[in-house]
Amino acid sequence: MTMQPFKAESKRLLDMMIHSIYTQKEIFLRELISNSSDAIDKLYYKALTDDSLQFDQSQYFIKITANKETRTLHIVDTGIGMTKEELENNLGTIAKSGSLAFKAENELKDGHDIIGQFGVGFYSSFMVADKVTVLTKPFGHEVAYKWESTGADGYTIETAEKARVGTEVILTIKENTEEETYDEYLDEHTLRSIVKKYSDFIRYPIKMDVTTSRPKEGSESEFEHIQEEQTINSMVPIWRKNKSELTSEDYEAFYHEKHYGFDNPLKHLHISVDGTIRYQAILFIPEKTPFDYYTKEYEKGLELYSNGVLIMNKCSDLLPDYFGFVKGLVDSEDLSLNISREMLQHDRQLTFIAKNIKNKIKNQLKTMLKNERETYEAFFESFGKQLKYGVYSDFGANKEDLQDLLLFYSSKEKKLVTLEEYVSRMPENQTHIYYASGESYERIANMPQTELVQDKGYEILYFVDEIDEFAVKMLMNYDGKEFKSVSSGDLNLDDSNEDADADNETTKHKELFDYMKERLAGKVKAVKESKRLKTHPVCLSTDGDVTIEMEKILRAMPDNQNIKADKILEINPNHDIFKALTQAFEHDKEKVDLYTNLLYNQALLIEGLPLEDPVAFTNDMCKVMV
Numbered sequence: 280m281t282m283q284p285f286k287a288e289s290k291r292l293l294d295m296m297i298h299s300i301y302t303q304k305e306i307f308l309r310e311l312i313s314n315s316s317d318a319i320d321k322l323y324y325k326a327l328t329d330d331s332l333q334f335d336q337s338q339y340f341i342k343i344t345a346n347k348e349t350r351t352l353h354i355v356d357t358g359i360g361m362t363k364e365e366l367e368n369n370l371g372t373i374a375k376s377g378s379l380a381f382k383a384e385n386e387l388k389d390g391h392d393i394i395g396q397f398g399v400g401f402y403s404s405f406m407v408a409d410k411v412t413v414l415t416k417p418f419g420h421e422v423a424y425k426w427e428s429t430g431a432d433g434y435t436i437e438t439a440e441k442a443r444v445g446t447e448v449i450l451t452i453k454e455n456t457e458e459e460t461y462d463e464y465l466d467e468h469t470l471r472s473i474v475k476k477y478s479d480f481i482r483y484p485i486k487m488d489v490t491t492s493r494p495k496e497g498s499e500s501e502f503e504h505i506q507e508e509q510t511i512n513s514m515v516p517i518w519r520k521n522k523s524e525l526t527s528e529d530y531e532a533f534y535h536e537k538h539y540g541f542d543n544p545l546k547h548l549h550i551s552v553d554g555t556i557r558y559q560a561i562l563f564i565p566e567k568t569p570f571d572y573y574t575k576e577y578e579k580g581l582e583l584y585s586n587g588v589l590i591m592n593k594c595s596d597l598l599p600d601y602f603g604f605v606k607g608l609v610d611s612e613d614l615s616l617n618i619s620r621e622m623l624q625h626d627r628q629l630t631f632i633a634k635n636i637k638n639k640i641k642n643q644l645k646t647m648l649k650n651e652r653e654t655y656e657a658f659f660e661s662f663g664k665q666l667k668y669g670v671y672s673d674f675g676a677n678k679e680d681l682q683d684l685l686l687f688y689s690s691k692e693k694k695l696v697t698l699e700e701y702v703s704r705m706p707e708n709q710t711h712i713y714y715a716s717g718e719s720y721e722r723i724a725n726m727p728q729t730e731l732v733q734d735k736g737y738e739i740l741y742f743v744d745e746i747d748e749f750a751v752k753m754l755m756n757y758d759g760k761e762f763k764s765v766s767s768g769d770l771n772l773d774d775s776n777e778d779a780d781a782d783n784e785t786t787k788h789k790e791l792f793d794y795m796k797e798r799l800a801g802k803v804k805a806v807k808e809s810k811r812l813k814t815h816p817v818c819l820s821t822d823g824d825v826t827i828e829m830e831k832i833l834r835a836m837p838d839n840q841n842i843k844a845d846k847i848l849e850i851n852p853n854h855d856i857f858k859a860l861t862q863a864f865e866h867d868k869e870k871v872d873l874y875t876n877l878l879y880n881q882a883l884l885i886e887g888l889p890l891e892d893p894v895a896f897t898n899d900m901c902k903v904m905v
């Protein structure tokens with residue numbers, strides 16, 4: 280027996296393989312199991328054309344055994360095996376894939392898609408093993424072979440004894456190092472979880488001898504450990520099953536098995552697309568917001584499978600940020616994978632799938648909103664904020680998609696309503712969609728600025744989330760109706776005659792208002808007579824794009840740029856305080872100063888804005904009292 284060297288470039292490739300292609304060592308097992316599964320599939324194809332072979336699926340399996348004493352891990356399969364020539368070609372030449380050639384020669388049938396294509400997966404064994412031995416007996420031959428290699432130096436092939444057709448890969452696991460505990464690849468639990476993680480949906484049973492404990496015979500308190508052969512993979516992926524065979528309980532069980540969440544999913548989507556790019560997906564809309572959902576730590580993404588083999592745990596490209604709450608997986612046989620299967624080479628297929636998925640989620644939510652209002656409201660409670668961020672982000676690129684999924688609390692209905700519902704019941708003379716922002720529904724309901732709009736019989740949307748005003752600023756309008764804050768300076772709700780009267784009044788009191796504005800030294804843009812107040816004495820309104828609620832939010836941001844709303848102090852001309860002001864203006868300017876400060880500070884308090892000088896404010900109060 281002579282040592283065959285790997286070709287020079289193979290040496291380099293092997294080195295590269297061991298050190299750089301894969302980021303996680305544990306995937307060696309995925310690669311070997313995929314090879315075994317491919318080898319069994321090849322027998323299946325053989326049976327289609329070879330009358331001497333009956334393919335009885337129940338006879339085929341993959342078995343994993345670990346032996347801690349000899350530090351060996353055995354992966355046995357009952358697949359097609361390899362001839363000496365195939366050993367030389369496929370395992371002696373790195374980057375030569377017998378499986379790819381097989382795919383080219385055979386017309387593959389549904390459900391039996393060969394996984395291998397690059398001819399490198401096998402060598403990932405050297406990431407965890409010092410020596411790799413392959414015992415193999417090819418189908419249709421009597422003789423078996425042993426291939427052995429300790430890595431870059433080359434390999435040997437000799438004849439060997441093996442009873443059943445198939446292949447056994449024996450890895451002699453490396454000794455532990457300071458950085459790496461290789462022992463874990465001999466540990467039953469670790470192996471089991473690696474299989475579950477990557478190869479759970481391999482079509483053939485993956486068996487292992489599993490240690491279980493049972494009561495000793497004749498004793499109830501004493502237990503004994505026994506080894507029992509178990510199939511550890513689920514085999515048939517739930518997403519390949521027919522929807523009609525599955526119940527909601529099945530989907531729920533899958534949701535928990537996959538640890539998508541502790542809650543129950545609100546909805547599931549089972550998608551099977553059979554077009555130019557084929558894929559299956561199971562998606563879940565969770566019920567509850569994960570505790571870290573609105574933090575930087577939360578990672579969105581779907582699991583990505585290629586032919587039932589896990590490629591990526593969280594493929595973030597599959598979900599837009601605004602649907603980042605969706606959990607689940609996608610399996611496609613049409614992905615262009617890169618060599619390590621850790622990344623996708625071209626994203627054309629992925630972009631297609633992502634777009635498709637996005638539309639399916641959107642439609643599902645729309646249907647839910649239409650037919651299951653309560654469920655939708657529960658969903659919106661958890662993830663509505665995310666949708667509003669979606670409207671705002673990317674300069675509003677997705678607003679059309681999302682605007683009909685939004686809900687806001689309504690002053691009229693005292694419940695959440697859609698924009699469509701709001702617009703559909705607008706009185707004929709109403710031109711805008713009105714909203715008011717504040718900390719809570721209760722506080723908004725008491726805001727003086729809402730009085731006139733309410734009186735007109737117009738519905739007001741209550742904005743309590745920080746993002747709300749930013750989102751509607753991005754929307755600009757809905758169904759041609761502009762959004763308008765009840766606090767905005769140009770509410771213009773009065774009839775034109777009244778407007779003219781009011782303007783006259785304003786001129787009349789111009790001197791007083793200019794004086795007050797001066798006293799407030801740059802804190803307000805103007806002081807004016809209010810057209811919106813009915814019973815309250817005073818309020819603030821704003822001119823321009825930045826509202827008071829926006830000012831509060833911007834102020835709380837880390838990169839606070841001191842952006843301020845242009846505030847207008849509005850005084851109710853029908854309130855007694857106005858009379859007091861005008862009288863004082865004639866003979867007691869000091870009193871006007873005092874009232875101006877008090878009124879301004881009251882308006883700040885109503886808005887929930889901090890007082891600039893609380894001590895001065897309380898002193899002023901006392902001055903009025905004594």
Ligand SMILES: Nc1ncnc2c1ncn2[C@@H]1O[C@H](COP(=O)(O)OP(=O)(O)OP(=O)(O)O)[C@@H](O)[C@H]1O
Binds near residue numbers: 369396398
């Ligand atoms: N258990 C096995 N039974 C039969 N043939 C095998 C087995 N393992 C590997 N082979 C052969 O060796 C070839 C090389 O395997 P390797 O894992 O390196 O690459 P691959 O599976 O073809 O591609 P990929 O790198 O995409 O996994 C396979 O294509 C197959 O022909």
